[in-house]
Amino acid sequence: MTLDRYQPVPLDLDATRARWMKRKGFRVAYDALADEFATLNELLGARKAAGMTQADVAEHMGIAQASVARLEVNAGSRKHAPSVATLRRYADAVGCDLHISLAARTRPGAASPARSAKRKPARPAKKRKAATKPAAKRTMKAMRSATAKKSGSATKRTATKRPAKRRARA
Numbered sequence: 257m258t259l260d261r262y263q264p265v266p267l268d269l270d271a272t273r274a275r276w277m278k279r280k281g282f283r284v285a286y287d288a289l290a291d292e293f294a295t296l297n298e299l300l301g302a303r304k305a306a307g308m309t310q311a312d313v314a315e316h317m318g319i320a321q322a323s324v325a326r327l328e329v330n331a332g333s334r335k336h337a338p339s340v341a342t343l344r345r346y347a348d349a350v351g352c353d354l355h356i357s358l359a360a361r362t363r364p365g366a367a368s369p370a371r372s373a374k375r376k377p378a379r380p381a382k383k384r385k386a387a388t389k390p391a392a393k394r395t396m397k398a399m400r401s402a403t404a405k406k407s408g409s410a411t412k413r414t415a416t417k418r419p420a421k422r423r424a425r426a
């Protein structure tokens with residue numbers, strides 16, 4: 257049996273991206289994630305410019321290397337967005353200053369396609385439910401517990417406490 261050596265195929269990212277941009281809906285989705293890509297690019301660029309590894313950054317921040325990896329992967333994610341304090345600690349660790357800026361949209365009044373598509377309609381405010389127990393029942397319960405404390409007798413619940421069931425392991 258002969259083993260063939262693995263020969264990696266070079267990836268031309270620009271050509272691949274150009275081919276993907278021709279697909280229906282890809283450009284809209286790609287443009288919607290532009291801010292996430294920019295954030296990720298800034299974090300990775302700052303770390304590379306400092307000549308640091310994720311482990312080095314983690315040591316300076318006082319966290320685990322896996323946390324730095326998660327921060328760099330999810331930096332622009334709307335689901336797991338890092339706090340400003342975390343970004344500031346990351347910037348300090350790589351020897352940078354944190355600057356946050358807002359820029360005018362290229363098309364005034366146009367909402368981001370991803371944000372407008374994900375936006376849910378406003379729900380009406382929920383009405384608070386009234387207390388589940390009427391006032392008379394609440395007072396009777398309080399009186400019973402006060403009487404039980406005075407007389408030193410235990411309530412039925414505490415006297416008949418059941419042991420926890422154990423499951424048989426397979």
